[in-house]
Amino acid sequence: RSKLENLINASYTDRNYKGIFACCHCQRRTFEHVKLLVQKGADVEAKANGEFFQRHAEIGFYFGELPLSLAACTNQPDIVSFLMENPYRRADVTDRDSRGNTVLHTLVVIADNTKENTDIIAKVYDEILVQHNKLDKKVQLEEIENNDSMTPLKLAAKLGKIENHPEMLQIEPLRSLLQDKWERFALKLFLMNFLLYVVYLIIFTAVALYRKDGKPPFPIENFPLDHLRCVGEILSVFGALIFLYKTINHFCRNPPNFRVLSIDGFNDIVFFLQAALLLICVIMYGCGQEEYVGLLVLPLALAWVNLLYYLRGSKQLGMYGVMMQRMILRDLLHFLSVYCVLLFGFSAVVSAAQNLTADIQLQGGRLTTSVNKLSYSDVRFTILELFKFTIGMGDLQFTDDVQYKVYYILLISYIVLTYILLLNMLIALMSNTVERLSNQSENIWNLQRAFTILDMERSLPKPLRHKLLSRSSRMESSRNSMDTRKFFR
Structure with missing residues (x-):
């Protein structure tokens, strides 16, 4: 050199x-x-x-x-x-x-x-x-x-x-390959999983509805009701263990973040919460805690919400599910963040004003038995009542005996900010989201279905997977003199 x-x-x-x-x-x-x-x-x-x-x-x-x-x-x-x-x-x-x-x-x-x-x-x-x-x-x-x-x-x-995925799914032969896998085995497995989940959901719901009252654990006495209840409980816990294993395995492969959450991670988190809460209920049941019933309603509600996961099997319902998921994670989440600040802030102010009024009435020797006055001194009760004002179901009768007129200003300000401003902003944002996602929802649904196909393919036993994927493909590739490629099925 x-x-x-x-x-x-x-x-x-x-x-x-x-x-x-x-x-x-x-x-x-x-x-x-x-x-x-x-x-x-x-x-x-x-x-x-x-x-x-x-x-x-x-x-x-x-x-x-x-x-x-x-x-x-x-x-x-x-x-x-x-x-x-x-x-x-x-x-x-x-x-x-x-x-x-x-x-x-x-x-x-x-x-x-x-x-x-x-x-x-x-x-x-x-x-x-x-x-x-x-x-x-x-x-x-x-x-x-x-x-x-x-x-x-x-x-x-x-x-x-994420922006690269929808376009990649439209490129041949990837699009045809995914469609071929969906028709060959993924659709059948998806329907089978759907039917199994419906059966599991019916069993879980029946166990929750026909539980025994009292302090657990309960002995097996009546035949066959107690035996059926015991079998249903075992199946419910076994299903929760399966969901927990699948979701943890999925989180290990793909750690959750907000970007992935907006595409396909929402259902995994809900399935994880359903399984984890049910297992906590089992521990409380085994320890003889009657409070397990209060916690049991949460995994039961999440189990019914998770039924929406199977909307992706249908194109129209899957696109509807995509829009609903985006609204929850964006528009509704932003709305709740602002609304909670106003709700807790005004609840604290109303409770403070109500306590001050009650003290003055006691000092003047005019103790009343008004339920509303005494109840609104409790912050938790006040939060519930102000929430009713947000949805137009509030009761204005309790303001009749208010001593300080500034109380009316506080209440009117709260109603204007929440019932009139925030709710109408939420409706407008949701309408804008529907218009904006009308073209994207199909691409996102295709992406969700692709993830589902790959997950089901990964869950197959190796011999069966090899048998399904070793069949002759219906796609061929050729290149002409102009360096363009065509794919035939």
Whole structure:
């Protein structure tokens, strides 16, 4: 190597910026400088692997360590094209960084789900694939796995790049493959799971309705009622253990976060709560606590709510479930956050004013037996009564004997802020959500169904899974002279 090449390829040795050299100048968007450096012998496969360029660095920039990845991540398609196809030294698109990530993996990692960023990433991603195919490479770039055995598609799914999923599900042959699996075995398994859950729900409900009164545990005396009740209790607990195992296993594979929660994590959390609360009831039942009945109603209510999970088996009902889930997690959650502040704040003020009125009446020797006055001195009772005002069922008679007129101002302010303002805002937000999600709900439903298919496929025994997936496929791929691909079923 000449002295000029040695100078061009000289790199930093500091641990933070180790490996960075002159060709990384492409981040400054100077195409002519990059072209000149490559022409003079710059190494287009050198890696900048300092701590500043690591993926999980608190302050830094991860770009895949390679000059090609850096140009792709900074949206410079002209430099990407030049590095891949130049007469001097071409960059190897299949080259990987210390984590095993190719340039496609790196693009997936830096995606942030905003529309502008997604459009840029998708454009660069497609251009790299097109140019790679023009060079007649035999390696399938999208099939390369990193050190975690992740292809770019699998990595996008793991990182929760949600915006990429609906479009990917419409790409052939993935769309046809999922539909083929749904018709071949997933639909039958889904219906079977639905029927089993309905039977479980009927048993659980019957056990809760026909429980014995008194202090548990109860002896088995009457035949056959006690025997049937005991069998129903065992089946209910056994079902809860199955739900708990499945949800914990799912959380270990895919740790819950709000982004995934808005797509498919809502039902998993509700199933987990149902199972956990029922098992707590079993412990209280075994310890002889009669309060287990008060806790039992919660898993029973959640069990009926979880029946909505099976709406995704139908397209129309599944899209309706998507909208309802989005409203709960966004519009209703925001409404409740603001409403709780107003409800508890005004309840404390009303209770304080009512206590002050009661004290003055006692000092004047005019003790009354008004139930409303004495009851409104209790914060819990006041919260319930003010909630009635929110839904238009409040009772204004208790204000007749109020001593301080500011009390009316407080009550009117509360009604205006909650009954008139917040409820109408909630209705308007929900209407806007329905309009906004009318086009997205089908894509999200397709994504939920895809998750369901993969989960059921994963739950199959290996011999049965191999038997189902080893049949001859009805999809074929061919490529014509114009480099376009067609898929036939």
